[in-house]
Amino acid sequence: MSVRLTVLAAVVIVAWAAIVGVTSSVHPINKTHLVATTVIVLAIAIQRINAVQAWLAKPHSVRRECIEALAQQTLINLCVSHTVTRDLMDLRVHVWEVPLWYRRIFPYRFRSFLRNMRIGPHDSTKWTVRPTLSRAAAVGLLKQAPSGVRFRKGNGLIGVCIANNDHGEYLALNISSVIYDRALGSATDEQWRAYGREVTHNLLLAEATKLSHSYGQVIAKVVQDSNTGEAIGCVTVSVKTSDSSKFDLRTDQFLDSLTDLALSAAPLLM
Secondary structure (H helix, E strand, O other): OHHHHHHHHHHHHHHHHHHHHHHOOOOOOOHHHHHHHHHHHHHHHHHHHHHHHHHHHOOOHHHHHHHHHHHHHHHHHHHHOOOOOHHHHOOEEEEEEOOHHHHHHOOHHHHHHHHHHOOOOOOOOOOOOOOOOEEEEEEEOOOOOOOOOOOEOOEHHHHHHHHHOOOOOOEEEEOOOHHHHHHHOOOOHHHHHOOOHHHHOOOOHHHHHHHHOOOOEEEEEEEEOOOOOOEEEEEEEEEOOOOOOOOOOOOHHHHHHHHHHHHHHHHHHO
């Protein structure tokens, strides 16, 4: 029931955003046009609910188990060539996804159409609904509680990776880097934001600080829909230590494993 309410709420929000986007491109705006546009957009959005009614009722355990199995295999492959140490015990593999219900109700082509109808920069997120990314898998030799930080497209290293949607890109972060360490020492969010999005990844200072307690290094790669090129998720490898002499996530072993996981997870996330 809660999922359905979330879906209905998303329909209303996105539909209204679409109405604003469409009507703002027509001058002058009159009541008749607004009503007609409202009916059309709502009709398209509500029809998507019927397409996912069966999906909402189906169990997802098999899908999740397959994704977790891939993440587990990646973890095993990374551990094979390393001596068991405390640092190795903190190695983590995650698979994140743009919620499937969101992609089913509002297909990529529909969202692209609405984006192209906007006035101004197409990469603007002013009227964009960005659902919280789902953690499809989280594996490690030791169980670790979630950070509690919610990621969305464009927010956090994971969200930025999805927003960039560059299949050849590996986004890496080491919290002990001079610039990042200095940024984390900011006294206020204003000082933190002054370091720019390339450093802050659009997070709040409190969120970045909380994440720095969970890992010292992380590297991310986008997962794309092979049919449309849409960014449907992200895979990451992280480790607690920021000492690259002990673990350097930018080596070929980690990069190749991350690429294999992204390619293998794509069909399951689609």
